[in-house]
Amino acid sequence: MEQNEIVDNAYRNGIEATRKLQAAEQKEMGQYMTPPSVARFMSQRCIPHAHKSSLCVLDPAAGSGVLAAAAIEGLMDCDTKPKNIKLILCELDGRMIPTLKKLANNLRNRAKLKGVSLTVSIKHGDFLLSQMALSSKAIADVIIANPPYFKINASDERAEKHSYAVYGQPNIYGLFMAACAKLLKRNGKWCFITPRSWTNGAYFAAMRKHLFNNLHIEAMHTFESRTEHFTDDEILQEAMITWATTKAKSNQNVIVSSSAGLADLHNSQLNNMPLNQVIDDDDDQMLILPTHVNGIDLKAWGSTLENYSLKVSTGPIVAFRADKFVRLRKSKQTVPFLWMQHIKHMAVQWPIKKKREHIVANAASAWMLVPNENMVVMRRFSPKEDERRVVAAPYIEGSLPGAVIGLENHTNYIYRPGGNVTEAEAVGLAAYLNSRVVNQYLRAVAGNTQINATDLRRLPLPSLDIIRYIGQSALGLSLDEIDAVVENALANENRERLAA
Ligand SMILES: C[S@@+](CC[C@H](N)C(=O)[O-])C[C@H]1O[C@@H](n2cnc3c(N)ncnc32)[C@H](O)[C@@H]1O
Incomplete structure (x- = not known):
């Protein structure tokens, strides 16, 4: 069997x-296979720089072995291929073991033809509880993985055994990433495809710390x-691939890229940045992934809400x-x-007669009510099927009755403490937040469907003049028309900034 066929065959199985x-059941086991094209995209960057005659490759959550096969393919195809390869495959689901045995045979035959001696060790069991994962001994030169993704309890034995990477509720994939970080030999290559939530979720803080202490990204x-890269499996996660090596002493650069899916990989732009610009320098060490959207580099705007004396808060009720x-x-x-159900793109719709949508306003409840003033209101969660991450609307003073109004806890609102937001600012900000540019940016920096206040506080904003200009043009337009207004305004500001 040709090597290409071995990878494709493993995927089909x-x-x-x-x-x-x-x-x-599929969800419970976290069984979502990596398509061969993604597997190859991952394995291409997994060839250790230093030539070694003997190498060990580990796939800790092997499934049917697509990633392992792609990694072996990559190693056997390189100019200075190793003489001996040891492949370790771990898999919890016994139903996959016969498939892995067949794969091992195919790979061994292929290796023989290439003059490489390949030994394959298939370990049936829970990787996180294995001697290997618990020993923390650096044993692998290449680790490639698409681990299972689901939350587990902090009292789960796996979380307890890897408590160094647990803070709050763990997700099993973070434990795989952390456990494997300790198993990598010097100058080895570590590559994981995972959801993006580890980059900024608070619950991943301990795992990030462990990762950055052991690895250089x-x-x-x-x-x-959300779906394009896992075409055969309906997995509603926005994925990312991370490549790392053992930790170098000095700060180095990291290459960051982004694409809609696999089809546009060739058009995706590469950013080469110092790692300390990508990892926040506070204790949480969140990752801030820069993006260029439609040629507009949002990171280039230096301002955030704070610069315009604006504040974002979560609905108090x-x-x-x-x-x-x-x-x-x-x-x-x-x-x-x-x-949040009352908030639509660019409009507040109330009443909707589906909710308990009235609240008593008196001195006892006053502390939880907000003044009936201009502001931007937005949903804190976006519907999974919604293309746009942000649903924001300008709220204009007096458009609903009362001196105050109530905002439920699944909303965020932007206001100016001790001052007024003008109508043009409220409309302009809401349009900017709803726009395609900002949605793509937030998708890149935030890993889940929640829009948290921290993401909004960090969101780069164009000048207030541009926001007001957008505000004067955006009311009554469709979202597509708003995209055009926002992108034109931003491109103009970009040009002026570059010309200055
Ligand atoms: C997301 S799939 C990926 C499979 C394969 N590596 C691929 O990329 O196509 C994760 C695999 O890990 C297995 N798995 C789940 N929990 C595991 C555990 N604790 N230890 C080892 N394998 C596990 C699942 O049965 C599943 O086959």
Whole structure:
């Protein structure tokens, strides 16, 4: 069998096996196979720089072995190929073991033809509880993985055994990344495809610290499309690939790229940046992935909400705690209570008669109500199927009744403490936030469907003049028309900035 066929064949076997599973079972095991093209894209950068005659390759969550096969293919195809390769495959699901045995045979035969001696060790069991993962001994020159993704309890044995990487509720994929960071030999290559949440989630802080202490991140690639790279499996995660090597002493650069999917890899731009610009220097060490969207480099705008004396807060009302004030029907005492369902792109729609959408306004509830003034209101969570991450609307003073209004906890709002947001600023900011440019940017920097206040505080903004200009033009336009207004305005400002 040709090497190409071995990789494709492993994928086909994996897909066939997962087709037999119920969706819930597939999710429970985290069984989503890597398409061969993604596997090759990952393995291309996994060839250790220093030539070694004997190498050890590890896939800790092997499935049907697509990634391992792609890594072996890459090593056997390079000019100075190793003489001996040891391949270690770990897999928890016994149903995959016969498939892995067949793959091992195919790879051994192929290696013989190439003059390479390949030994394959298949380990059936939980990688995280294996002697190998717990020993922390550097054993592998290449580690390539698409680990399972799901949350586990902090009391789960796997989380307890890898508690050095746990802070709050762990996700199993973070434990795989952390455990493997310790198993890499000097100058080895470590490559993982994972969801993006590890880059900025608070729960991943300990795991990030461990990773950065052990590894130097060499490159990252983010996929903007949620489904495109896993075409056969309906996996609603935005994925990224991270390549790393053992930690170097000095600060080095990292190459960051991004594409919608695989089809546009050739058009994707590379950013080469000092690592300390990508990793936040506070204790949380979040990653800030820069992006150029449609030729517009948002990172180039130096301003954020704070520069314009604007603040973002989360809606103060947790409905069940405010139960005694929340009402189904309007009365003389009530004012509008906005839930995220009332917020549409560029419009607040109230009442909708589906929610308890009134709240009593009196001295006892006043602390949780906000003044009926110009502001931008937005949803904190975007619907999974929504292309756009942000749903924001300008709220214009007096458009709803009452001196104050209620904002539920699944909303965020932007306001100017001690001052007024003008109508043009509210409309302009909401249009900017809803725009394609900002949505693509937020997709690149934030890994999940939640828009948290920290992401908004960090969001680069153009000048206030541009925001007001957008605000004067955007009302009543469709989202596509808003995209055009925003992109033209930003491109003009970009040109002026470069010319200055
Ligand atoms: C996302 S799939 C990836 C499979 C394969 N590496 C690929 O890229 O196509 C993750 C695999 O890890 C296996 N797995 C889940 N939990 C595991 C564990 N604790 N230890 C080892 N393997 C595990 C699943 O059965 C599944 O086959």
